[in-house]
Amino acid sequence: MDISRELRERFGPAIVAEQETRDGIPTLWVAQDRFRQVLAYLKSGTDRPYAMLYDLTAIDERARTQRKGQPAADFTVVYHLLSFTRNHDVRVKVALAGAYPVTASITDLWPAANWYEREVWDMFGITFEGHPHLARILMPSTWEGHPLRKEHPARGTEMGPFRLPVEKQEREEEALLFHPEEWGLERHGEDTDFVFLNLGPQHPGTHGLLRIVLQLDGEVILDAVPDIGYHHRGAEKMAERQTWHTFIPYTDRIDYLGGVLNNLPYVLAVETLAGIEVPDRVKVIRVMMAELFRIASHLVWYGTFAQDVGQLTPVFLMFTDRERLFDIVEAITGGRMHPSWFRIGGVAQDLPRGWDGLVRDFLDYLPPRLKEYDKLVMGNPIFKARTQGIGAYTLEEAVEWGVTGPGLRACGLEWDFRKKRPYSGYEGFEFEVPTAQRGDCYDRAVVRVEEMRQSLRIIEQCLDNMPAGQYKADHPLTTPPRKERTMHDIETLIAHFLGVSWGPVIPAGEAFFGIEASKGNTGYYLISDGGIHAYRARIRAPSFPHIQMVPEISRGLMVPDLIAILGSVDFVLADVDR
Amino acid sequence: MPADYLPILFFAVVAVVLSAIAVLMPALFGPKRPTSVKLAPYESGKLPIGPARRRFSIQYYLYAVLFILFDVEIVFLFPWAVVFRDLAPRWLGLAEAAVFVLILLLGLAYVWKKGGLEWE
Amino acid sequence: MDWVADFWIPLIKAVVVVLVLLLGGAYMTWGERKICARFQVRYGPNRAGPFGILQPLADAVKAIFKEEIVPNHVDKIIYVMAPGISFAAVLITFAVIPFGPEVDLFGQRVGLWVGDIEVGLLFLLAIAALGSYGIVLGGWSSNNKYSLLGALRAAAQMISYELILGISLLAVVLLAGSLNLREIVDFQGTWPLLVLQPLGFLIFLIAILAESNRSPFDLPETENELVSGFMTEYGGIKFALYFIAEYTAMVVNSAIVVTIFLGGWKWPALISDLHPLAGVGLFLAKVLFVLFLYVWIRASIPRVRFDKFMRFSWKFMLPLAFVNLLATAAVVAFL
Numbered sequence A: 001m002d003i004s005r006e007l008r009e010r011f012g013p014a015i016v017a018e019q020e021t022r023d024g025i026p027t028l029w030v031a032q033d034r035f036r037q038v039l040a041y042l043k044s045g046t047d048r049p050y051a052m053l054y055d056l057t058a059i060d061e062r063a064r065t066q067r068k069g070q071p072a073a074d075f076t077v078v079y080h081l082l083s084f085t086r087n088h089d090v091r092v093k094v095a096l097a098g099a100y101p102v103t104a105s106i107t108d109l110w111p112a113a114n115w116y117e118r119e120v121w122d123m124f125g126i127t128f129e130g131h132p133h134l135a136r137i138l139m140p141s142t143w144e145g146h147p148l149r150k151e152h153p154a155r156g157t158e159m160g161p162f163r164l165p166v167e168k169q170e171r172e173e174e175a176l177l178f179h180p181e182e183w184g185l186e187r188h189g190e191d192t193d194f195v196f197l198n199l200g201p202q203h204p205g206t207h208g209l210l211r212i213v214l215q216l217d218g219e220v221i222l223d224a225v226p227d228i229g230y231h232h233r234g235a236e237k238m239a240e241r242q243t244w245h246t247f248i249p250y251t252d253r254i255d256y257l258g259g260v261l262n263n264l265p266y267v268l269a270v271e272t273l274a275g276i277e278v279p280d281r282v283k284v285i286r287v288m289m290a291e292l293f294r295i296a297s298h299l300v301w302y303g304t305f306a307q308d309v310g311q312l313t314p315v316f317l318m319f320t321d322r323e324r325l326f327d328i329v330e331a332i333t334g335g336r337m338h339p340s341w342f343r344i345g346g347v348a349q350d351l352p353r354g355w356d357g358l359v360r361d362f363l364d365y366l367p368p369r370l371k372e373y374d375k376l377v378m379g380n381p382i383f384k385a386r387t388q389g390i391g392a393y394t395l396e397e398a399v400e401w402g403v404t405g406p407g408l409r410a411c412g413l414e415w416d417f418r419k420k421r422p423y424s425g426y427e428g429f430e431f432e433v434p435t436a437q438r439g440d441c442y443d444r445a446v447v448r449v450e451e452m453r454q455s456l457r458i459i460e461q462c463l464d465n466m467p468a469g470q471y472k473a474d475h476p477l478t479t480p481p482r483k484e485r486t487m488h489d490i491e492t493l494i495a496h497f498l499g500v501s502w503g504p505v506i507p508a509g510e511a512f513f514g515i516e517a518s519k520g521n522t523g524y525y526l527i528s529d530g531g532i533h534a535y536r537a538r539i540r541a542p543s544f545p546h547i548q549m550v551p552e553i554s555r556g557l558m559v560p561d562l563i564a565i566l567g568s569v570d571f572v573l574a575d576v577d578r
Numbered sequence B: 001m002p003a004d005y006l007p008i009l010f011f012a013v014v015a016v017v018l019s020a021i022a023v024l025m026p027a028l029f030g031p032k033r034p035t036s037v038k039l040a041p042y043e044s045g046k047l048p049i050g051p052a053r054r055r056f057s058i059q060y061y062l063y064a065v066l067f068i069l070f071d072v073e074i075v076f077l078f079p080w081a082v083v084f085r086d087l088a089p090r091w092l093g094l095a096e097a098a099v100f101v102l103i104l105l106l107g108l109a110y111v112w113k114k115g116g117l118e119w120e
Numbered sequence C: 001m002d003w004v005a006d007f008w009i010p011l012i013k014a015v016v017v018v019l020v021l022l023l024g025g026a027y028m029t030w031g032e033r034k035i036c037a038r039f040q041v042r043y044g045p046n047r048a049g050p051f052g053i054l055q056p057l058a059d060a061v062k063a064i065f066k067e068e069i070v071p072n073h074v075d076k077i078i079y080v081m082a083p084g085i086s087f088a089a090v091l092i093t094f095a096v097i098p099f100g101p102e103v104d105l106f107g108q109r110v111g112l113w114v115g116d117i118e119v120g121l122l123f124l125l126a127i128a129a130l131g132s133y134g135i136v137l138g139g140w141s142s143n144n145k146y147s148l149l150g151a152l153r154a155a156a157q158m159i160s161y162e163l164i165l166g167i168s169l170l171a172v173v174l175l176a177g178s179l180n181l182r183e184i185v186d187f188q189g190t191w192p193l194l195v196l197q198p199l200g201f202l203i204f205l206i207a208i209l210a211e212s213n214r215s216p217f218d219l220p221e222t223e224n225e226l227v228s229g230f231m232t233e234y235g236g237i238k239f240a241l242y243f244i245a246e247y248t249a250m251v252v253n254s255a256i257v258v259t260i261f262l263g264g265w266k267w268p269a270l271i272s273d274l275h276p277l278a279g280v281g282l283f284l285a286k287v288l289f290v291l292f293l294y295v296w297i298r299a300s301i302p303r304v305r306f307d308k309f310m311r312f313s314w315k316f317m318l319p320l321a322f323v324n325l326l327a328t329a330a331v332v333a334f335l
Helices: A003-014 A035-045 A113-124 A166-176 A235-239 A248-252 A260-274 A280-308 A314-333 A355-378 A381-387 A395-400 A441-464 A490-501 A543-554 A559-569 A573-577 B002-024 B059-086 B090-114 C003-039 C055-064 C076-096 C120-142 C145-176 C181-187 C198-211 C236-261 C276-300 C306-334
Strands: A015-019 A027-030 A052-060 A075-083 A088-096 A102-104 A127-129 A195-199 A211-217 A220-227 A509-516 A521-528 A534-540 C102-105 C108-111
Touching: A003 A015, A003 A027, A003 A035, A003 A088, A027 A035, A035 A075, A035 A088, A052 A113, A052 A521, A052 A534, A088 A102, A113 A127, A113 A543, A195 C145, A211 A559, A220 A543, A220 A559, A235 A248, A235 A534, A248 A260, A260 A280, A260 A509, A260 A521, A280 A314, A280 A355, A280 A441, A280 A559, A314 A355, A355 A441, A381 A441, A381 A559, A441 A559, A543 A559, A543 A573, B002 C003, B002 C076, B002 C236, B059 B090, B059 C145, B059 C306, B090 C306, C003 C055, C003 C076, C003 C108, C003 C236, C003 C276, C055 C236, C076 C120, C076 C236, C102 C276, C120 C145, C120 C181, C120 C236, C145 C181, C145 C198, C145 C236, C145 C306, C181 C236, C198 C236, C198 C306, C236 C276
Parallel strands: A027 A088, A102 A127
Antiparallel strands: A015 A027, A052 A075, A075 A088, A195 A211, A211 A220, A509 A521, A521 A534, C102 C108
């Protein structure tokens, strides 16, 4: 039965309204006093439940003009749930009134809600009653205001010049000092003193600016408290001041190893809002570039993971391979790590002459290398001893904590958006979705290594079957529009002029688009108020829930295991903090 | 003979003097611009949470205690090993040493069974 | 007292050997970087001089002229002394290793060794053990959590493997019937002890890697886990001293492996009989080979986990070493 009808029949007036969205995900407004029951029912009451809390975020509705029959709200909290059994999503919205509203926490329903609610508190100032530790998560604890509120300035120039006198620096440092008591952690055990250790932000094993405070007994991790936000740049806030078009380069830098894998969900979401259908050539070019970047990202992971367990050589070999891959990317896009090359309604340029030779060479080059790495890394007995049985989680835990991507597939669930919800023409490709069973560090590695081979298969199919045609859609909102049309009549000239100088005006509406990125599911939830900027852009980043889960799988293990786990999770701090 | 050790003494003196020079030399050459941040303990760039010196996990010390037991025993085996070829009959010397080693290994087995070698 | 034979020659030998070792350690850092680079599709140092050959000198000059930082929270005296202890201990270990036969130099009969003592092997073990003091004291005096963890690991690991080192050497002593390293080398005139003690050699090799904190057993340092372990708080020349101590230890340990198991300067006698210096060349070549082995292992193998490595030491290596000892004794007794 249709989920909105099911909920209406069961909860009656508690379902306040149903909203039309461009992405077709049922979006239900639920009364504030009943939404916890509705969510609980969705999680475990209904048959084929919506088991995963896929995303939790909020919208500051106070400046929004085009709400089209949505219930009155100052703020809206949005719960995005995913059902694997139905292959279906549902969105639950709760309207809140007041400048600093208070609502109920759902951390008892989903442990993964913990960080999401902290983020919403941090960004919007919405209080969640019943949350175990509602503290800022991305902003420093000394920050004044909540950045994603509409009254909070978006540009540095609106805030006065930044100064950092010594006293302020000391105050900020002092504020970052970890107090175990605040987190309910004991300083002393029965017969030992526990050591609290800052692992990071300046640490060779954390892959970037991540702090994990460890409660140690000897070298055994009793508890771990990740502290994120050191890489926070406010990408979601920037989306509200950049035009739809000029935000594309910012997406590259979310998962900075993923390149165009970040462009893709963004442009797909915008295209959904604008109703643009892209030509086949665009789809295949996008798939090819996305798969190249999946390999690039996995190669970095492969090398650094081996490095994390103390193997010095693989990382150099794999970075060398990645450089070769970037040579192709450079030939096609002009950029290497961050090509910002996808456009609303197409890609920036057509493929250059000779691209196929480069790709063909790489297809011949990489498989023997991968075979050698199997022997060098995956087959190494010490490597196995360091990773097998370490950091394992079950499929249930993975779903509970919002794990997606290779980390989910390592638990035996064959779930890949490219297969389950084909986008950009993936339905036309032949490839397998690798899975593994034990969900430990080694199995996550097995899945990724096999994914690289599958990506090569996809790229080969792109190469053999590249359709002819346009590299941009024939649509007025394609940005920038096709040049040759502009010289014919005044209408297209004006449209071109406005689209380039001002930015495309995307029709009002809401759309989410999630894709299978290299680290997991990356999704963009875009709200247009009928302007040249996003009214709200929510980036559902896979690394955020993955890092939240790290303490769960680290307790009782040792510091070296934690490093192995961090390597196997494959996160990028920019993707965690955005 | 004590005289055999004289060259080693020379060697040790040279080595120690060289090390001492190396350790003390930069005091003469390097610049000195200390700041409070430079002189703070390193804990991944953040203020340390509590002091480093605490009562620590016993496991490290267990190894140390075990080591001393075994090391002392092994010293007894060195003279035996040197004169082993001259023992008559050799099998008796072997048997004696075997008994000795067996006692040691029994001790090891005891610690093993008690979980003294496990890390928890 | 014969001043020339009993004073000047030993003193000159001491100075020369110390300087050669120092140079050896310094160039081992260069060698490792070069060889590692070749494994890793890189060039390694290639800016200071041809093939980067002056890199160790450049590094030394840089270390000397760096600002000396002695943090506020450390035990100053021990903190300053610790790297010196490490370095001195490594150097002194070499004192009993013969690197050639007796030769005639400037009309004097000179033995190509520093000291020739009856209990050479015991001396070796004793002084090698001193090196762990440098590391443990350095880590402890730093008063830093990473350093402390590194020091604790170092203490537990180095002593555990010292034990195994000792037992594996007992079998050698049993065969050679002497603790004197010169005599152990002489014993290997026809066959190196590697042939008689293959298992003992493997045990010894693993133990000496562990003892000198080399990859894959570089657990007191473990960049990925403990930042720099026991030397996290060290900079400038004191860091350089730890560093060069580690590399000099590699050279010295290789010399020990060569002397005890690979026939020292003597085997094969066919070559060492040609000319006294041929023996020295033989010794050097073997040492270089073992050093290459060190780097090869480092470039290839991931790091083990500390607790597993300790369990491995006590539950596997120690009984195995004893078995090897008794089996050797049994063979000697009944054959």
